Amino acid sequence: MSPSRLKLGAALLVLASTFAVAVALACSGEAMPEIGTELYHPLVYGDHPTVEELSALGRKIFIDASLSASGKQSCASCHDPKAAFGPPNALAVQPGGPQLNRFGFRNTPSLTYLHSPVAFTEHFYESEPTGGSDDEGPTGGRTWDGRVNTGHDQALMPLLDPNEMGNVDHRALLQRLVKTAYAEEFKTLLSPPGENVFDDMKASVAWVSIALEAFENSPREFHAFTSKYDAYLRDEAELSPRELRGMDLFNDMKKGNCASCHTSSHKNPASHLPIFTDFGFVALAVPRNTSLPANQDPAFHDLGLCGPLRSDMKAHPEYCGLFRTPSLRNVALKKSFFHNGALHSLRDVVEFYATRDLQPEKWYGHDPKTGKPIKYNDLPEAYWANVNADAPFKPLRNGKPRLNAAEVDDIVAFLRTLSDGYSAYVPPPAASAPAAQTAGLR
Numbered sequence: 001m002s003p004s005r006l007k008l009g010a011a012l013l014v015l016a017s018t019f020a021v022a023v024a025l026a027c028s029g030e031a032m033p034e035i036g037t038e039l040y041h042p043l044v045y046g047d048h049p050t051v052e053e054l055s056a057l058g059r060k061i062f063i064d065a066s067l068s069a070s071g072k073q074s075c076a077s078c079h080d081p082k083a084a085f086g087p088p089n090a091l092a093v094q095p096g097g098p099q100l101n102r103f104g105f106r107n108t109p110s111l112t113y114l115h116s117p118v119a120f121t122e123h124f125y126e127s128e129p130t131g132g133s134d135d136e137g138p139t140g141g142r143t144w145d146g147r148v149n150t151g152h153d154q155a156l157m158p159l160l161d162p163n164e165m166g167n168v169d170h171r172a173l174l175q176r177l178v179k180t181a182y183a184e185e186f187k188t189l190l191s192p193p194g195e196n197v198f199d200d201m202k203a204s205v206a207w208v209s210i211a212l213e214a215f216e217n218s219p220r221e222f223h224a225f226t227s228k229y230d231a232y233l234r235d236e237a238e239l240s241p242r243e244l245r246g247m248d249l250f251n252d253m254k255k256g257n258c259a260s261c262h263t264s265s266h267k268n269p270a271s272h273l274p275i276f277t278d279f280g281f282v283a284l285a286v287p288r289n290t291s292l293p294a295n296q297d298p299a300f301h302d303l304g305l306c307g308p309l310r311s312d313m314k315a316h317p318e319y320c321g322l323f324r325t326p327s328l329r330n331v332a333l334k335k336s337f338f339h340n341g342a343l344h345s346l347r348d349v350v351e352f353y354a355t356r357d358l359q360p361e362k363w364y365g366h367d368p369k370t371g372k373p374i375k376y377n378d379l380p381e382a383y384w385a386n387v388n389a390d391a392p393f394k395p396l397r398n399g400k401p402r403l404n405a406a407e408v409d410d411i412v413a414f415l416r417t418l419s420d421g422y423s424a425y426v427p428p429p430a431a432s433a434p435a436a437q438t439a440g441l442r
């Protein structure tokens with residue numbers, strides 16, 4: 001992370017606590033300390049922007065294709081608001097770049113229910129009610145490999161990524177920004193008194209990222225908790241017998257054991273409704289997606305936590321192949337699954353868990369030379385020991401899979417209850433924007 005990004009992150013966090021100090025210093029005429037808030041005079045001196053204003057501006061930026069090099073791609077092109085801010089189609093990876101003909105190698109995640117991720121840590125300790133605590137290993141952060149921690153750092157990545165919105169640098173982004181339909185609103189809202197925010201490239205770019213982050217924190221759109229399952233938890237709806245069976249199989253440690261990673265109950269007493277991930281990192285050895293341009297090179301491997309998109313964990317072979325567990329809320333709205341989009345139906349995904357090690361040929365195919373079934377074809381053999389082999393992967397003692405065909409269907413039916421839009425619930429303030437931001441930005 002560059003020093004300016006660090007500053008920005010710090011700015012958001014310390015805003016609440018430094019607000020009073022900064023006002024006092026400004027009034028007494030003393031020089032402001034270098035604390036990271038110096039970029040954000042409007043927050044300190046003025047009565048704006050409010051969270052609502054920033055979020056409304058963020059929404060406009062989010063759907064604005066004119067901010068991309070192609071002029072045709074916005075955040076919403078990949079994160080479709082109609083698909084829970086996940087991919088708009090069944091493609092494993094979405095096109096990007098100036099001619100919309102470049103591809104990365106990661107499946108687009110839904111942006112819902114990312115409002116409370118923990119920052120990436122190599123050793124996560126969860127305090128148990130009994131007082132003990134275990135090291136749960138690498139946890140948290142954003143993206144499939146957890147390499148960014150905040151929404152504002154994240155937001156600049158696609159804007160500058162040559163495979164995505166493709167601005168060559170901050171200046172190119174600023175040049176596009178000043179020509180947008182909302183440039184005037186941006187200027188009025190975010191300029192320090194007597195100044196023009198657009199004269200300060202660093203501040204303008206920072207505000208773009210902060211506005212996007214504020215938008216991504218808006219409860220109604222990003223964490224509405226309006227699924228059938230939420231209604232069921234609030235005693236406002238009944239699940240069908242099939243959905244109930246699916247729920248039990250999902251939670252049963254000897255059957256699906258899904259909840260051991262995709263947390264389905266509230267472990268954290270502060271959050272009332274589960275978000276179906278513990279943000280932990282696990283290697284599932286999902287099949288190689290041979291259709292990805294990057295995978296045309298047989299030597300290329302996306303190893304997640306140990307690289308290539310992050311480099312700080314390169315020296316840890318035990319992390320190779322590990323990806324961050326995604327939330328399963330709204331997962332039924334997706335049409336491609338896993339970090340490389342290798343599978344295209346929810347049923348296949350659940351069946352993969354049940355039969356990965358019993359029928360590897362079904363998922364990985366055969367060696368073209370020997371005709372023998374192969375396994376784990378997207379992970380070099382040196383890292384196979386990292387692959388999780390507990391339930392549901394571990395077959396029963398009689399050699400049968402832990403989930404039969406009907407049970408796989410039941411779990412799929414349960415996963416379909418996790419899509420928002422079933423009820424008109426409005427989340428309580430506790431489930432909305434993080435406290436520091438609400439306090440700092442008012």
Ligand code: HEC
Binds near residue numbers: 163
């Ligand atoms: C070309 C498609 C594309 C575009 C355009 C795009 N994204 Fe993404 N987004 C992705 C992919 C792919 C990932 C996963 C990246 C990874 O794991 O390395 C992602 C990840 C994210 C994440 C992290 C999600 C998580 O699960 O932690 C956020 C937040 C995000 N994008 C926001 C945005 C914003 C804001 C914009 C516009 C400024 C945007 N994206 C534009 C494809 C896109």
Ligand code: HEC
Binds near residue numbers: 259325326391411
């Ligand atoms: C040991 C932890 C673990 C267990 C147990 C587990 N998952 Fe996952 N799940 C993950 C991880 C990690 C990923 C992402 C893997 C990747 O893309 O490489 C994932 C991905 C998924 C996805 C794809 C989501 C998307 O956005 O593409 C679905 C669906 C899913 N899991 C459902 C289930 C179900 C159903 C069960 C139980 C039968 C289950 N998982 C058990 C860790 C786990």
